[in-house]
Amino acid sequence: MTTTRRPGQPVHIVLDWDGTLTVKDTMALLGGLPRARDLRLYNQRLHRPESEPPSHLRGEAEVNSIVDLTPPASVNLWDGFVAAYMEDYRAHKALHYPVTPKESPREERASPDQYSRWLESLKVVEYASAERVTRSRFFRGVRTEDVANVARDALDSGALQLREDWNCLFEMSVSQAGDQQAPLISKISIISVNWSECFIRWSLYLAAERLTNISPASKAALLGRIDNMKISSNEIHGLDSPQGSSGKLTGNVRTAREKAERLPEFSNQSEAAAAKQQHREAAFVVYVGDSGTDYECFRGADLPIWISDQGEEENRRVRRFEAVFRPLNTGNESGGFKSCHLKEWAELTDRGDGDWCAWADDLKEVADWLKSVS
Template structure:
């Protein structure tokens, strides 16, 4: 494992993973809304409300993008400023969904049951290839690190703009056999939540809470999640895995940022962002070719697992 990015294979690493489009093949909000349609008894109203929310978001974002000159962004600071300009779009979207009542009446059990059914649905949530293998490598590293005199071991957190912590937890639990072995609890998931779900059996009022809607919000939470070694006083290095423009600031703040999927300059806002500000993003097998930002890409988690196994 290259020392260039500050990672020592014989010291603990904090893995912080995005959820939608990173751990999963694609965004999962459509499936979460489907749970609401199936559970609250008014499919037509929920479907119409969701369509209006999506259309309003796309129009709002398109109009905001027209006011931004992307070609003016040539630095990380400039890119961060653009992402901050887009933050109100995300906030307005969340407000619209909250006020629409789409998720009103949902309980924790509704969401957990809906998540558990995803494996059987043709268009259900699917984890990316290799997620289990990465977690197995992390578990092996934990066993070895527990024997270290410092007692620091690898940790795994999920950091997401998804609207429900319960949904993320339920999807992971239902799709990873022997899930308990991986020591991923709700407390490891830093995301938004539907108000009321933290009180068991109480229906949610449908309001999305948590304040994690943007790149800046995610970076703030990543900073909060960072651990400090009790023995050495130094912070535990972070490997952050993400897939979208919203992950940019976390990817470059981590000791190693890994983009899932080869950045496609034609279709990926993240790839276009890298190009504007001049960040290299070689394949994970060519880590030595990355620049000081230490960002690489991997096709899937299987490639990350292979790299970890060879460098641990």
């Protein structure tokens, strides 16, 4: 669904996390949580008074001596999860790929319906992976502070990098001091298949604290927005428990369709009904993503925007767009999932020439475009 925005229509921005707000995928960073837990428990032991509390007042992780898990052991476990996932994926693809593989992958052309069914078929692979990690109790005893420490260390080392100017859209969603007008972006939210909403929020919060190019008042408003914004994702159960996590992975945002099922609360269909009841105008929904798991959200948004690599040469960008959504038909013929530059999107959409997915080099380009059409 692609429609042009009416003058003055409020804007809802919905963002993907991995690869969209961040430079690269961050899931591997969660593999460091057991080590962060062990370091925390080790430091607690060093500073424990001689009259230590009874075991029922101590964390489950410590009582069960899982602090002995060494870094190589946790790394090996995580690598095993990744290997098992890839093996499951290859086996599944061999049986369920929607088109006959061609010698040249660019010749593979699946219809939108075929591609959607393929993406949804991957549900069995995603849930098997989550169940495998749950059974291992890999995250047992992990607490929120461990998640924050992993995010902080990753920002320090550069293992976690947010895209340049990542905060520009967030700042457009908060009222500025002395500004009597409503923010250009009326709502900003995140939908992600990442395993931890807590990790996403802490990563954003800690990154915002480090910003030096905004005023203290603007930073406080930004931190408040991050603290209260809607993030639809999965979670590691029990992070806030004194005993730490049970090790169970919870949530059901693991496929493209499940992501899109979180979109209706922002999309025009449900938004229009709520707006009519409240005598206000429905919002214009912009979804920004970077991968195949964003496809169903792209289809459900008023304006889908695919983030390309900054400064990427045109032919290379086209090839990467094809590769990201393979085997979906991304040609310009009828039925293709066609891409155009963000500046061309409104004109092409108004012409009724099929559905178009806009592309932008980065998030600042999205912000600048929104300002230019408002």
